[in-house]
């Protein structure tokens with residue numbers, strides 16, 4: 546059995562019922578036809594996997610499903626291609642518009658799944674269409690079909706993003722390099738970039754305070770349960786401080802939601818994706 550903790554940036558989570566690393570569209574289609582529940586993972590940078598494991602066939606895309614090519618002003622990338630590789634290829638080709646993804650340590654598939662974004666840009670601003678496979682067939686979906694909105698798409702497990710086309714625009718490589726350097730520096734100053742985390746824990750609420758500022762004001766920075774800790778640098782991040790389990794991270798999230806409700810009347814909604822039997826208790 547494949548232990549999924551190896552495939553998440555937090556380093557927690559139990560085994561998958563079955564695990565496969567398909568390298569082509571045909572292979573994915575064959576795996577989907579087996580009729581098992583399917584979940585696809587990217588770089589595990591937005592994932593909390595249940596400690597008891599996942600009762601599904603878990604796919605991690607490889608081979609041609611990670612390829613990146615440039616065609617005019619369109620960047621065509623496999624669902625398993627890393628954002629960093631796409632950004633590098635775009636810069637080489639003198640194409641801008643994907644700089645927002647510089648500090649999003651995931652894949653194209655993971656980015657579309659939650660319409661990932663930063664610094665005012667997100668996948669919906671560049672995506673033309675995505676090739677998505679299900680047990681019933683494979684087809685292209687537009688951003689409208691995918692229902693992209695703030696950190697949201699309509700994608701569900703069993704739908705596999707195989708490829709995507711992003712429309713970019715001409716921009717000098719040196720300019721892209723400078724913007725990326727600047728964004729990375731901003732990121733490093735504000736967030737725990739050298740720790741094992743899964744990015745933002747909660748979506749920003751409809752409130753004058755961001756989730757991070759709210760949890761900081763609740764006095765939660767540095768709060769630790771088991772091996773998981775609310776980052777002393779940014780309260781909307783949870784770090785693996787050593788030997789963390791998913792249960793530890795969930796206990797911290799439960800406490801954070803309770804405090805935000807008591808002190809601000811706000812129900813925080815988690816941004817991190819859950820895989821396996823995970824439910825947060827009602828606040």
Ligand SMILES: Cc1cc2nc3c(=O)[nH]c(=O)nc-3n(C[C@H](O)[C@H](O)[C@H](O)COP(=O)(O)OP(=O)(O)OC[C@H]3O[C@@H](n4cnc5c(N)ncnc54)[C@H](O)[C@@H]3O)c2cc1C
Nearest residue numbers: 587588589590591624651652654655656658661662706744
């Ligand atoms: C330090 C750090 C900083 C971060 N900063 C940001 C940020 O600024 N903005 C932001 O939006 N996010 C941020 N994140 C979160 C994360 O990087 C993004 O959400 C990213 O898009 C997740 O991609 P992934 O490939 O790692 O997906 P995973 O975490 O592996 O999966 C996330 C979800 O996508 C699904 N999925 C993944 N690939 C596919 C596919 N090919 N087909 C179908 N479904 C798929 C999974 O089933 C899961 O539900 C950050 C994370 C870290 C660790």
